[in-house]
Amino acid sequence: MRKNKSELYYSCLLLLLAFWSSTDADITTTDETSTLTSAINQTIESTLSSTTETITTTTKGPNRTDWSHITKCPSNVQCNLLGPDCIECPGYTINCIYGDEVAVTCTAKPGLNCTGPEQFEKRPICRFCYQTEPWEHTCTDTTNCKVVNTTRTSNPRGVYISNCTVKQHILCLGHRTFKKRRKCNWTSGYRWSTTLIL
Known part of the structure; x- marks a missing residue:
């Protein structure tokens, strides 16, 4: 648990007072009191300094490399043909400026x-993945697209939420998988092909 400086100072002071009262120590002069206060302050400063260094070192940790990409990336392929999961x-x-081509x-x-x-x-x-063109990502289709309850004026064909993933060779910013509203390809709960057969 991390404590701020005043809490640590107060805790040290209470511990010292408890120790001296139990050992019947007698501090009578102001010189002894100021020397003791100075010693306590130095102890607190050194404790805070070492605690901060320990917290920084522990939080930062050693320089580790993430190797999870090795199972996702192909071998013996030209480096410049690797996908976004395999390059930095x-x-x-x-x-970057949105819509511009960026040389990186x-x-x-x-x-x-x-x-x-x-x-x-x-x-x-320069664009986010959800801004890619329709031919640059693939989306899941649904077989549950019923448009019976939609009003024809506001939503004539109906929509559904689809999960889309950017194709492997496309570089874009942000998450490579995103949700997108797509229009239904059939009406009244039936596909057009089913309607033609009926």
């Missing part, structure tokens, strides 16, 4: 067995 492009951030230097993630230069240039468009 530190220059491709949300600070990318590198293959550590531990991958790819051919050619491990550092290469990519030119993605």
Whole structure:
């Protein structure tokens, strides 16, 4: 548990007072009191300093590399053909200008067995994944698209929520999987093909 400086000071002071009262120590002069106060302050400062260093070291931890990408990435492929899960492009951030093509230097993630230069240039468009064109992502279809209860004026064809995933070769910002409203391809609970047969 982390304590602030005043709580720590108060706790140390109470402990010292309890110790001296139990050992019948007699502090009578102001010189002894100021010396004791100075010693307590130094102890608190050194304790706080070492505690802060310990917390920083523990929180930061050693420099670890995430190796989960190795199972997702192919082997013996040209490095510049690897997908976004297999490369790092530190220059491709949300600070780019939306809609512009961005020239970024990318590198293959550590531990991958790819051919050619491990550092290469990519030119993605500055946009979030949910802003990609329909042909750049795939979405799940539904068989539960019933439009009977929709009003024809506000929602003539009906919509459903679909889960979409950006295709592997597309670089984009944010989450690669997102939800999207899609129009139904059939009405009244039946597909157009079923309606034609009836």
